[in-house]
Amino acid sequence: MRKTKFLSVLFVTALLLAGCGFGKMIPRYPEVIVKLENPDLENKGGKVDYKVTGSIPAKYMKKKATMTIIPTLIYEGGNYELTPIQLQGEKAKSVGTVIPYKAGGTFSSSGSFDYKDQYEEALIVAKAEAKLKKKSHTFDDVKLGEGISNTASRTGLMPTLKEKSDIGNGTNIILGSHQYKPEFATKTGVIYFEVNRYNLNMNLKLNKEQAAKDVVQQFIDFIAEGHVIDKIVVTGWASPEGEESRNQDLSKNRTAEGEKWFNKQFENYLKDYAKQNNLKYKDMPKPELVIQTKAAGEDWSGFEKAVEKSSIAEKNQILNVVRSQNSSEMKEQKIREMTDIYNEIKEMILPPLRRVEVAMTCNMNNFNDKEIAELVKTNPDTLKLEERLYGAFMTQKLNEKAIIYQAITETEEYQTDWRAYNNLGALQLNSYLENGNIDDLEKAKTNLNKANAVSPSNGIVLNNLAITEFLMGNRDIAITHFQESKNATIEPINQNYNLALLNIASGDYAGAKQMMNNKNCDYNMALVQLLEKNYTAAKTSLDCIQNKDAKVYYLQAVLAARTNNANDVIANLKEAIARDASYKATAKKDAEFKKFRKSSEFQALIK
Incomplete structure (x- = not known):
């Protein structure tokens, strides 16, 4: 009975289906x-x-x-x-x-x-x-x-803090350059000696000539100007007709005499300074002088030049004879023989070669590098703007640089210069990248906007603003600033690498690689290679990135997912989430990981 009922139901159902006309x-x-x-x-x-x-x-x-x-x-x-x-x-x-x-x-x-x-x-x-x-x-x-999958949107920037002179292909947070240029001047005092003598004799005929006296006086006057001394070099010479070792000793002793003479002149300057300023000389701080000395020996070059300039009719023959000798001893002998023939050599050419030269090079600015580096921290008001910017440039610790730039921005007379605002903002931007403190990012934007107000259409400022906006998530504004930076009227910056983000966004991966100049060990290059499904190249690019951040590890997880490497998916996601917990939510909805969503390890990561 039940079997008959069941068959009846099937029959009726079949009729109904057939009645619809669709058959099977x-x-x-x-x-x-x-x-x-x-x-x-x-x-x-x-x-x-x-x-x-x-x-x-x-x-x-x-x-x-x-x-x-x-x-x-x-x-x-x-x-x-x-x-x-x-x-x-x-x-x-x-x-x-x-x-x-x-x-x-x-x-x-x-x-x-x-x-x-x-x-x-x-x-x-x-x-x-x-x-x-x-x-x-x-x-x-x-x-x-x-x-x-929306992996194409995962473009990222890995900015590096750089001076403008050091920027290359990539994303750079750029510091504005100082315009400080040390101006150096050198004066040289020359004192002459008798033949085979090294004792100082200012009554020597050559030393009493007006031209020689003027040179010495100009040197003494230069000392009295009180400039910052950069270096002092004392060089002793001998004429080449004597025996070589003897001449070397003479030049050495003449060098020592020259050093003594300089020290005496400098002492006289200090005493005059003390007297003019009502100071006690013994209590007055004395600069530490480092004097370089050089016993140059026989002045063969000076001899040849003097002969070439002389009026001796046979000067070419003389030089040929001297130059053709195989040893110094033979050259010296030939010169001695010639002094008996040519009185001009004895009286006019050889005597000026027996000398000591005292050269003093001074920084014509008020302070040397060491003093600027110290004063910019301890007494910055004594420095001009360019000196303060230079002092910041020489300072290695970034927190100390920031303090220097902050002080400059607080000095009213310097608030029309964009560099301190820009550089302070750049350091704050760099600090945000290192510690993730959003306050630093906000401060960076504030200072960079001030720099932009002072110097509109400035490529360096606009570049840094672009990076700031990008990190704030305002990618369209960032791209606009990168384009403005490229076309800026002041300090334009090559933005090919950063504008390659537009190529990636538009799907032009080949164009993006060209714009980025196929940069090695680079996140965005790896992204493009992955999007082109060149997974071997993408892995190479990612593996060699130094100081990997969360986005690098996340992209490595995506690459692992595309190549069905479950272990690497989990390992790289762990690293990404450890550095940025927001990647939990990202991974949870990312279609790249749909094959791994049911894995207990994956589920544990995204909870």
Whole structure:
């Protein structure tokens, strides 16, 4: 009895289905194949390309039936239908791909749609409806895929603090340059000696000549000007006609005499200074002088030049004879022989070679480097603006640099100069990158805006503002500032690398690589290589990045996911999340990890 009832139910059901006119189209729908050719959809240049393919089995499509398949994105807050796929039987009056009843057939449809952030977690399904005469039937949804990768949006900056002279290809936080230029002047005093003598004799004929006296007096006057001494060099010489070792000793002793003479002149200057300023000489601080001494020996070069300038008719022959000798001893002998022949050599050429030269080089500015480096910290008001900026430049510790720039910005007369504002902002920006303190980022923006107000269209300032805006998440403003920096009227900066972000955003990966000059060990270059599916190159670029941050580890996790390396997915995600906890939420919805979402290790990471 029960068996009869069951058969009756089946019979009635079959009649109902047959009554609809669809025959076995409804129960056989699971045999219809609909799929995404590439289920891993991704955003490229703001567009998502897709291709749906499918097949209809034999003896399925009723000759007068039609079917509409609509690929659909189901996301939180709504649905988005892609281009419908129209199918029809052999005798249907419609427009679509004809599917023969006996043989069945295939179909495909491709297109693209604008990417939106809410699509990242979308479920992609095929909705289908069949129609026959006045009847219709809606089939259950068929899952085609899930999630749309937005890895192309993960461009990032890894700025490096640099002086303008050191910037290269990449993203640089740029310090404005000081314009301090030490102005050096050198005066040389010359004192002459008798032949074979090294004792100082200012009554020597050469020393009593007016030209020689003027040179010495000018040197003494230069000492009295009181400039900052950079260096003192004392060099003793001998004429080359004597025996070489003897001449070397003479030049050494003449050097010592020259040093004594300088020390005496400098002492006289200090005593006069003390007297003029009502100071006690013994209590007055004395500068520590470092004197370089050089016993130069025989002055062969001076001899040859003097002969060349002389009026001796046979001077070329004389020089040829001297130069042709194989040893110093033979040269010296030839000169001694010539002094008996040519009185001019004895009286005019050799005597000026027996001398000591005292050269003093002074910094014509008020302070030397060491003094500026000290005063900029202890008594900055004694320095001019360029000296203070130079002092900051010489300071190695960044926190001390910041204090110097802060003090300059607080000095009213210097508030029309952009460099201290810019440099302080640059250091604060760098500090934010090191410690993540958002206050530093806000302070950086404030100071950079002040610099921009003082110096509009300044490439360095606009570059730093661009980086600040990028780090604040204002990417469109950042790109605008990078473009303005490139075209600035003051200090324009090459922004090819940073503007390559536009190429990446537009999907022009080849252009991006060219703009970045195929930079090695670089995050954005690795990103482009990954997007081009050149995974070996991407891994090489990521592996050699120094001081990896959270975004580098996250991209390494994405690369591992694309190459099905589960261990590296987990290991790199751990590192990324340890450095930036926001990557938990990012990874949770990222379509790149859809194959790993059910893993207990993955779930533990994103909790």
